[in-house]
Structures are given as C-alpha cells and as structure tokens.
Amino acid sequence: MYISKPQHYQDGKSVNRAADMNILIVNPNSTQSMTEGLKPLLADLASANLSLHFFTAPSDAPPSIDDARTSALSTSVTFSALQSILKDARSSESTDVKIRYSGYLVACFSSHPLTPLLRSRTTAPVLNIFEAALLHARALAMPFGIVTTGQYWEAVLENGAKEFFSGRDVDNATTSPATDEINVAGFVGVRSTGLTAAQLHLTEREVVDRRIADASADLVGQGARAIILGxxxxSGMEDAIRVGAQRHGREVRIIDGVRAGVVLLEGLVKTNAV
Incomplete structure (x- = not known):
C-alpha cells in the first residue's frame, strides 16, 4: 500500500529540514493532485520558523469525500495510516533530524470525524478547514455564505455551521432544538456547484468556473459580503467567486479555509509556546 510521505514545502520547492514549528496538512482522500495543488497556494505562509508538511491518504481511501460513507471510510483509512506519525517524533526521509508536528490541519471542508480522533491522540492543536473558515468568517463580522461541491453538502454544512456556533448537536432531536430554530448571525447559507471534489479538477475549467460563479452570485444576492470556499x-478558484459577485456589482471577501487553518494553527502554537 502506497502512503505519500509528509513533505515540507517552501518557496516553491520541497525541502528536507526541521523548523521551530511544523504543521502537518492532512488530505484525507487519496487524490494526490489535490495535495499537490495546495503546495504553491500555501508556500508564502512558510518561513524560516514555520515548515508546512503534507500527507495524502493511501490509495484505499476514497478519491473524493462526497457523503457520510466516504467520510467514514476516509477517516478509518487515514487514521490508520497516521499511527506512526502520531508518535512523539518521526524521522524525516533523508536526514536524522526528528520532526515534531506542532499542529495538524485536516484538509476536508466538513466536521470530519478524523478531527476528534487526532485530538484524542495528540496534545498538539488540531483543526479542520471547515472550523478554520467559520472562525475567520465570524471574525470579519459581515454576512457570509459557503460555496461547496455536491448538493449533499448543503444541508450537512448548514447544520454543521449552526452546531459549531451554537455548541449544540442539531442532529439530536431529543436534546437539541430543530435546525431551523438555530440562527447564526450573518450566516446566509450554503450553495452547491453540483460537482464532487474530484470533478473540480477533472471537469473543463470553464464549466467549473461558471458553476462556482452561479453559486456565489446566489449567495451575494442573499446579502453575503464574504464567501467561503467550501x-x-x-483553493485557487477565487476569480470565479469574484465573477459571481460582480453580477450584483459587488466585491466580496473570500475565505480559504486551508490558508485560514495554517494561520490559526500557527497562532495557537505560538500562544501556547513555553
């Protein structure tokens, strides 16, 4: 079974060295191209003190996380593959330097069950990009919406956002109010493109951009002033968001949960540094 090794990425090149702070970005699906696509988009966040490392789930994980079944499968496969990495230290591939991961970012835009599993195995901070994006949006204090992939995610992410901000389990009707009774200040809602995560990179770019623009225009029409990439x-498709907003003659803030997650984790590590 092939498991891609965590890699450090800085200034457009793969580098083998230790840094004061090492964040592991975990792609819990098996599509390596998705992981590769993140590297140049995050390279400017790395520094002499911060190294970004990347891990892609092995081939028996789903290529795209599109529903509850694939989410559960990706969790099982990825968590198993990460067991050796979750030890206190791990040797890098080409040196004897020990890499200690200061934080973990789960690069799936959902309340991914891998997140609490990782938290149960490490004292380092763990975030997923869904949480990071929501925190970023709340800090901006402006109406926001989420553009996501398949239609399945519309209700799931809307419930997830309400649960995250309310601290209640909106799926548990015996202990929590109905979902529609929970209001999140400034949250406009979720709109889907109808494409899976894998299809975003397999479908003609013109089609992808049009669908993202359509979903964004709908949210902006509902009052959104910030759009989260769901x-x-x-990541890297921000221009399509801007095209959608311009249909209403508006500009919007665009939130990339992966970038937000890296910055938040860096801050958490610095805050708790001894």
Whole structure:
C-alpha cells in the first residue's frame, strides 16, 4: 500500500529540514493532485520558523469525500495510516533530524470525524478547514455564505455551521432544538456547484468556473459580503467567486479555509509556546 510521505514545502520547492514549528496538512482522500495543488497556494505562509508538511491518504481511501460513507471510510483509512506519525517524533526521509508536528490541519471542508480522533491522540492543536473558515468568517463580522461541491453538502454544512456556533448537536432531536430554530448571525447559507471534489479538477475549467460563479452570485444576492470556499479543491478558484459577485456589482471577501487553518494553527502554537 502506497502512503505519500509528509513533505515540507517552501518557496516553491520541497525541502528536507526541521523548523521551530511544523504543521502537518492532512488530505484525507487519496487524490494526490489535490495535495499537490495546495503546495504553491500555501508556500508564502512558510518561513524560516514555520515548515508546512503534507500527507495524502493511501490509495484505499476514497478519491473524493462526497457523503457520510466516504467520510467514514476516509477517516478509518487515514487514521490508520497516521499511527506512526502520531508518535512523539518521526524521522524525516533523508536526514536524522526528528520532526515534531506542532499542529495538524485536516484538509476536508466538513466536521470530519478524523478531527476528534487526532485530538484524542495528540496534545498538539488540531483543526479542520471547515472550523478554520467559520472562525475567520465570524471574525470579519459581515454576512457570509459557503460555496461547496455536491448538493449533499448543503444541508450537512448548514447544520454543521449552526452546531459549531451554537455548541449544540442539531442532529439530536431529543436534546437539541430543530435546525431551523438555530440562527447564526450573518450566516446566509450554503450553495452547491453540483460537482464532487474530484470533478473540480477533472471537469473543463470553464464549466467549473461558471458553476462556482452561479453559486456565489446566489449567495451575494442573499446579502453575503464574504464567501467561503467550501472545499480544499477550490483553493485557487477565487476569480470565479469574484465573477459571481460582480453580477450584483459587488466585491466580496473570500475565505480559504486551508490558508485560514495554517494561520490559526500557527497562532495557537505560538500562544501556547513555553
């Protein structure tokens, strides 16, 4: 079974060295191209003190996380593959330097069950990009919406956002109010493109951009002033969001949960540094 090794990426090149802070970005699906696509988009966040490392789930994980079944499968396969990495230290591939991961970012835009599993195995901070994006949006204090992939995610992410901000389990009707009774200030809602995460990179770019623009225009028409990219595979597709907003003659803030997650984890590590 092939498991891609965590890699450090800085200034457009793969580098083997230790840094004061090492963040592991975990792609819990098996599509290596999605991981590769993140590297140049995050390279400017790395520094002499911060190294970004990347891990892609092995081939028996789903190529795209599109529903509850693939989410559960990706969790099982990825968590198993990460067991050796979750030890206190891990040797890099080509040196004797020990890499200690200061934080973990799960690059799936959902309340991915891998997140609490990782938290149970490490004292380092763990975030997923869904949480990071929501925190970023709340900090901006402006109406926001989410553009996501398949239609399945519309209700799931809307419930997830309400649960995240309310601290209640909106799926548990015996202990929590109905979902529609929970209001999140400034949250406009979720709109889907109808494409899976994998299809974002397999479909003609013109089609992808049009669908993202359509979904964004709908949210802006509902009052959104900030748009969250609701999939790690959408990183780098910000221009399509802007095109959709311009249909209403507006500009919007665009939130990339992967970038937000790296910055938040860096801050958490610095805050708790001894």
């Amino acid at each position: 999939c790690a595979g959408m």
